[in-house]
Each structure stands twice: as structure tokens, then as C-alpha cells.
Amino acid sequence: MPAKKPLSIVVAINPTASFGKGREVGPAVVATLRALGHEVTSLTEPDFEQLVAAGRRAVAAKPDALVVVGGDGMVSLGTNLVAKTRVPLGIVPSGTGNDMARGLGIPIGNTEAAIEYLVDALGRPPRIIDAGLVHHENDETGEPTTTWFACVLSAGFDAIVNERANILRHPKGPSRYLLALGIELVKLRPIRYRLVLDGVETVTEAALVSVGNNISLGGGMKVTPNAILDDGLFDVLVVQPLSRTAFLRVFPRVFKGEHLSDPRVAVHRARRVVIEAEGVVAYADGERVGPLPIDIEMMPGALRVLAAESTESTV
């Protein structure tokens, strides 16, 4: 059911999402919303930082919605702009992974269907979901700062691969991640962590630690397959140290969430998660957060999203 009255909508577009393949999605979203009579502010900037700044100015005017067009990096941008405000976040996925859209049931790989879904959702009350608030140090200034995330935070081997891929200049495209994975797999070592889950401290070696609000990252890798977006809890995945061969055996099972049956894999539920380890940079929703240590706080109901209510039980 489309919205009955004209709305003021900010559309923030990443034209480089999915290596530029979804370039036409942003203009299509803007054209459809304008044709329906909405007052649309379309934001496209040369880089992410300038888009954040433009988005901040636009959200300060309290629009009826902020719509992001791109991948999970754009969900990160949107979440950081509207968490704890009343402005709902719409997503039209045009990225590589699109895991937040996946988790919310927004159509993927079909722009027309995703725009239709958005138009429908604008006519309904938003869905209210949880978000994570990461307390950490600003990488450049060393000052304490915070970053919101909606999907999954990585603080282990997968974050190391992400950091490596960011450093590599070549190749362009998805094969950069494969190269980064290859380089880091050769160097695979157990990471020594200090974890504090709801006040309970553990010092342990692990291959990775991920904190899920949503179920997947990296385009459907169900790292925390039982995570629920509105249960007020994180699913914290801890994978014990693995040899390279064991890693390669367990890894493909993540796509179906079947890695949980491996005895070296555990998931804990918690509201507050402190993660410390040397030499690991945390990533959340595909974006760099900063070096560990980090302190993650569950913020129940912090995010309004233009998506239908889940049919899943939250019990």
C-alpha cells in the first residue's frame, strides 16, 4: 500500500556499489518516488565521507525517511545517520553482499521488486529493530568515539581478510577478496582474545569472533544463523583455532549456517560484548570500525526500518 500523502524522502546513493554494476538503481529509485509525488532529495557524492556529511545535513531536517541505495556499507552509513532518531531507514540493495536487505526480506537482484517493496513499506509503520553501538578509539585521533552497526561485526580472521583487501590496490573487483583470503590463509594463526560477555570474562585463543544482530555477511554467509533482529541480544560466534585444512573444510558450511554443528564452533547470546586482541581491526557491516579493543552495546529498538514485520518468533 503506497503512502497516501507526499513524503519528504532523502535518497543517498552509492554509484560505485557492486563495482559500479548497479549504477542505474539510484536514479530509478528517485524517479519512481518523484513520480508518486514525494519530495525527494537525491544525494550522490564523489566519496563516502562527503556522502556522510551531506546525509547528516539532510537528516538534520527530519525527513520522513532516509533511503540508501547500495550494499551493506550504505546500510552502515544510513544506520549511523538515523539510529536513535525517528527517521526510518529504507534500503534498495545494489551492492555485492546486501546482507541487511537479505535479513529484512527485501528483494535482492531485482531492482523493480525492491523499489516496489520500498514504495509499499512507505505506506506502513516502520519495523523497529535492534542495533549495536560500538565504543572504540578513533583510529586517527585516539579519541573515544562510537559507531553503530545493524548487521554483523567481525573481529577475527574475516576482519583481517577485509583489512588486507582494503590495503591491496589490485585486482579490482571481487577477486581482490579472494587474493586477500589467500594471503591471510597462509599466515593463519590463532588469535589470543580477552572476551567479556555480559560481565563474564574469558581469555581464549580463537580463529575468529563475530557479533551478529543479523544472520549473514559477505553475501549470504550465515555466520550467526539464529540471530534475531529484534530480540535485544547479540549472537556471538566464537570459532576455536583451526588449521588451514580444517578452515577450508568448515568455511563452505557457513553458507547454510551448518558450521554450528562443528564442536569447535560456539554461539553465545549477550547484550554487552568486550573484545580485546592484538593486531586486529574490527569491521562492521563491511566498513572499517577500528583496531580492538572494542566495547559493544546492544541498543534494543534503536533502528526503524522500511520493512515488513518478521514472522519469526522472538522468544
Ligand SMILES: Nc1ncnc2c1ncn2[C@@H]1O[C@H](COP(=O)(O)OP(=O)(O)OP(=O)(O)O)[C@@H](O)[C@H]1O
Ligand atoms: N561515491 C561514493 N559514495 C559512497 N560510497 C563510495 C563512493 N565511492 C566509493 N565508495 C565506497 O563504497 C563502499 C560501500 O559500498 P557498498 O557497501 O554500498 O557496496 P558493496 O561493497 O558493493 O556491497 P556490500 O557491502 O553489500 O558487499 C564504501 O566503503 C565506500 O568507501
